[in-house]
Amino acid sequence: MEKVDTIVLGAGISGLTAAHYLHKKGVDFLLLESSNRAGGVIQTAKTGRYQVEKGPNSIMLNENVQALIDDLGLGDKVLTAPDVEKNRYLYFKGKLTPAKPGPGILKTGLLPFASVMAFLREPFVKPTTKDDESIADFFTRRLNKDILENLINPMVSGVYAGDPAKLSLRSTFKKLYAMEQEHGSLIKAAIKKRKEKKFKRILTSFQGGLSTFTNSLAHPFKEKTAYNSTVISVTREGEGYRVSFDREGKRTAIICRQVISTVSTKATADIFTGLAEAVKDELRQVFYAPMLLLYLAYHKNDMGFDPDGFGFLIPQKENMPFLGAIWSSALFPQVAPANQLLSTVFVGGANNTAVTEQAATQATEAENSFAGVMDIRARPEFREFYLKKEAIPQFHVGYYKIQQAIDAFEQANPGLYISGNWRSGVAIGDCVDYNKELVLKKF
Numbered sequence: 001m002e003k004v005d006t007i008v009l010g011a012g013i014s015g016l017t018a019a020h021y022l023h024k025k026g027v028d029f030l031l032l033e034s035s036n037r038a039g040g041v042i043q044t045a046k047t048g049r050y051q052v053e054k055g056p057n058s059i060m061l062n063e064n065v066q067a068l069i070d071d072l073g074l075g076d077k078v079l080t081a082p083d084v085e086k087n088r089y090l091y092f093k094g095k096l097t098p099a100k101p102g103p104g105i106l107k108t109g110l111l112p113f114a115s116v117m118a119f120l121r122e123p124f125v126k127p128t129t130k131d132d133e134s135i136a137d138f139f140t141r142r143l144n145k146d147i148l149e150n151l152i153n154p155m156v157s158g159v160y161a162g163d164p165a166k167l168s169l170r171s172t173f174k175k176l177y178a179m180e181q182e183h184g185s186l187i188k189a190a191i192k193k194r195k196e197k198k199f200k201r202i203l204t205s206f207q208g209g210l211s212t213f214t215n216s217l218a219h220p221f222k223e224k225t226a227y228n229s230t231v232i233s234v235t236r237e238g239e240g241y242r243v244s245f246d247r248e249g250k251r252t253a254i255i256c257r258q259v260i261s262t263v264s265t266k267a268t269a270d271i272f273t274g275l276a277e278a279v280k281d282e283l284r285q286v287f288y289a290p291m292l293l294l295y296l297a298y299h300k301n302d303m304g305f306d307p308d309g310f311g312f313l314i315p316q317k318e319n320m321p322f323l324g325a326i327w328s329s330a331l332f333p334q335v336a337p338a339n340q341l342l343s344t345v346f347v348g349g350a351n352n353t354a355v356t357e358q359a360a361t362q363a364t365e366a367e368n369s370f371a372g373v374m375d376i377r378a379r380p381e382f383r384e385f386y387l388k389k390e391a392i393p394q395f396h397v398g399y400y401k402i403q404q405a406i407d408a409f410e411q412a413n414p415g416l417y418i419s420g421n422w423r424s425g426v427a428i429g430d431c432v433d434y435n436k437e438l439v440l441k442k443f
Helices: 013-025 063-072 103-107 113-124 135-142 145-160 174-183 186-193 210-224 265-271 277-284 359-373 399-412 428-442
Strands: 003-009 029-032 044-047 050-053 078-080 088-092 095-098 203-206 229-237 240-247 250-261 288-299 311-313 324-326 340-348 382-393 416-418
Touching: 003 013, 003 240, 013 029, 013 063, 013 210, 013 428, 029 210, 044 210, 044 382, 050 288, 050 340, 050 382, 063 210, 063 428, 088 145, 113 145, 113 186, 135 145, 135 174, 145 311, 145 324, 174 186, 203 210, 229 250, 229 265, 250 428, 265 277, 277 399, 288 359, 340 359, 340 382, 359 382, 399 416
Parallel strands: 003 029, 003 250, 088 311, 250 416
Antiparallel strands: 044 050, 078 203, 088 095, 229 240, 240 250, 288 340, 288 382, 311 324, 324 340
8 A cells, every 4th residue: 555654635725835844844745635726715717808816815925925935936926015005994884984003093983982982991901701702792892882893893704704793702813812811901912012023014916816826836746746636534544544535536545654634624524533523513513604706897987986995894784785895906906907997896704695595696786886885887897706605714602622622633643733724714824824833843
């Protein structure tokens, strides 16, 4: 039977990062991917003169992402968003309102005067004694309901497409949780951290889109990658593991010493025979919010609003048929003709699961609503939409117990490592950080 030192499951950004560092360290490995391409949810598509992203729209640069770019020699293909990306808006009371983070937001009308008092009172609010609480409970407790509904709710939609009343603060906004635990106050923590030297976080893409990044990651170890390979089971065998998989209709098994898995929660429950049934049940119940991405391009002369920024988000209480939009070509002009604005409109999320059955109808509703927000009175020059029924894992209150159960499973099975965005966090930078550290510390 064929043997290899390490098998990596999944060629999304988590698996590719792990494989990259295994390759650098000279580890003998095999990367298994169920689809016919690398990148996972990162996927750039081109239609004529338009380029769209079917997953994340960009990467917020951090030290470890920059290190990968340097390793791959991609510096000449990096695209950075112009300064206007700092201009961000909220759709509030029927109009787009600037919402740049900072004290100036108190002058925008987004928050009533009582919110000023909430910020002044925040340093004196005692930390929670609960093991976990929802994002909604955290911000209502430390600040107030207006800040939750007008600022935090749309921010949560923009990152997780989730419901703040259900999502765990501890498992989503880990830094905020730590700030309260360590300093007793968000404002006190922010003041203490102001003097820390920080890496300049820049919104980034690449010539040819984000797939340029993932394809470049995958290329050096293409001979060690098996596409169209669906994992059936991972079973403990002696001091190592037997990984069984179907590759283009042929059942294969390989013995390895170590496994790094980056597959979804449901796939994890299905393939790991040693997991306790109670843990498998919890993993299968993790909800993935659906997301419909609607791409619309209009001639700039047909728009009443000047798209001078990143885009906008919509508080749930505004009751609009979409969550927000990114002005994609305002950030990266290469993705559309020079005289047009290409936008990505987000529809669906945790509170709108009906989008999975009503994609076409909801896309039309979102298009009409978006045109109203942007004061557009013309048909789009380009229109497409893409639906992913299970897009973003939702870390509900108590999710940390699942993480602890997986930690214990790893400890009981030396050489087995469970990764993926449901372990690291959903941002590309989180996935890169987690898997780089994993390989450098454990291999």
